[in-house]
Amino acid sequence: MPLLAPNVGENKLLEFALGKATPGNQTLKLFVNNITPGATDVAGTYTEMSTLGYAAKTLTTSSWTVTNVSGSATAAYAQQSWTFTAGTSVTIYGYFVIDSTTGVLLWAERFSAPIAVDAGGDALRLTPSFTLTSA
Amino acid sequence: MPAVSTTVKYTRVGRGSLLANAFGGADVGVLFPATVQLYTNSVTLTETITQANFVDLQDSIPYTAGTITPASWIVTTSGDIAVAKHPSIRVSITTDRTTLNANANVRGYYILGSDSTTVLWAGSFPSPFVVNKTPNGQIVDLFIPLEIQWRAP
Numbered sequence: 001m002p003l004l005a006p007n008v009g010e011n012k013l014l015e016f017a018l019g020k021a022t023p024g025n026q027t028l029k030l031f032v033n034n035i036t037p038g039a040t041d042v043a044g045t046y047t048e049m050s051t052l053g054y055a056a057k058t059l060t061t062s063s064w065t066v067t068n069v070s071g072s073a074t075a076a077y078a079q080q081s082w083t084f085t086a087g088t089s090v091t092i093y094g095y096f097v098i099d100s101t102t103g104v105l106l107w108a109e110r111f112s113a114p115i116a117v118d119a120g121g122d123a124l125r126l127t128p129s130f131t132l133t134s135a
Numbered sequence: 136m137p138a139v140s141t142t143v144k145y146t147r148v149g150r151g152s153l154l155a156n157a158f159g160g161a162d163v164g165v166l167f168p169a170t171v172q173l174y175t176n177s178v179t180l181t182e183t184i185t186q187a188n189f190v191d192l193q194d195s196i197p198y199t200a201g202t203i204t205p206a207s208w209i210v211t212t213s214g215d216i217a218v219a220k221h222p223s224i225r226v227s228i229t230t231d232r233t234t235l236n237a238n239a240n241v242r243g244y245y246i247l248g249s250d251s252t253t254v255l256w257a258g259s260f261p262s263p264f265v266v267n268k269t270p271n272g273q274i275v276d277l278f279i280p281l282e283i284q285w286r287a288p
Contacts, residue, residue, distance in 0.1 A: 019166065020205050
């Protein structure tokens with residue numbers, strides 16, 4: 001599924017881009033409710049994983065790198081990984097990113113296929129990136 | 136005191152700077168404060184355009200460039216599109232027969248980043264705005280509205 005920046009995320013990112021507001025760190029979270037990201041989503045739309053040793057990841061603003069190519073610019077972050085502990089099986093449907101300061105949902109993405117975590121030692125690796133194109 | 140609409144083109148570096156600023160990245164580059172300059176040549180706006188590609192109105196007549204104030208952007212949602220509007224930028228031109236050999240055609244504007252050399256984006260007017268050589272000393276205020284739209288895929 002493609003990444004989706006909901007309305008609140010688009011607005012916040014545009015405010016950051018234009019210097020109207022200052023971005024803080026972001027928080028990367030995994031969601032376990034079976035939904036498809038939509039334009040009117042907010043952070044509360046998503047049910048964050050809470051078991052199997054899971055913890056959200058902090059994405060530090062200064063660690064994003066931006067590259068420019070013809071027609072687009074991409075912000076990329078180093079790969080993030082979780083290694084889970086044993087416990088009751090959980091299905092992870094995707095991830096979402098919030099602005100750590102305001103709690104505003106910036107974007108979300110549903111995985112192409114849900115990921116079932118059912119054994120200690122299972123791992124999930126995710127490389128955050130965000131691409132901006134213009135006409 | 137005319138207000139003009141424009142067709143806008145982002146430069147590659149401008150787009151990257153805006154994205155870096157959105158994420159607070161280390162390579163924000165040269166964004167704000169930015170100034171609004173006027174150009175007079177007939178040039179095709181591309182994402183690789185540079186300051187050298189523009190003939191600035193300053194070459195033929197003095198004017199006071201506009202300034203983008205980040206705090207003045209107003210961001211709203213229109214449908215599923217985020218729209219940022221800046222209050223119209225005022226650019227004042229004073230006609231001066233001693234420097235203006237003929238009427239000047241202002242064909243658009245370009246935005247220079249904080250280093251005063253990097254073009255972030257540019258806009259062309261639907262038709263040139265003519266600054267008349269006479270009367271001498273006339274002050275012409277040009278008001279340029281700025282609007283940026285972001286839409287999620």
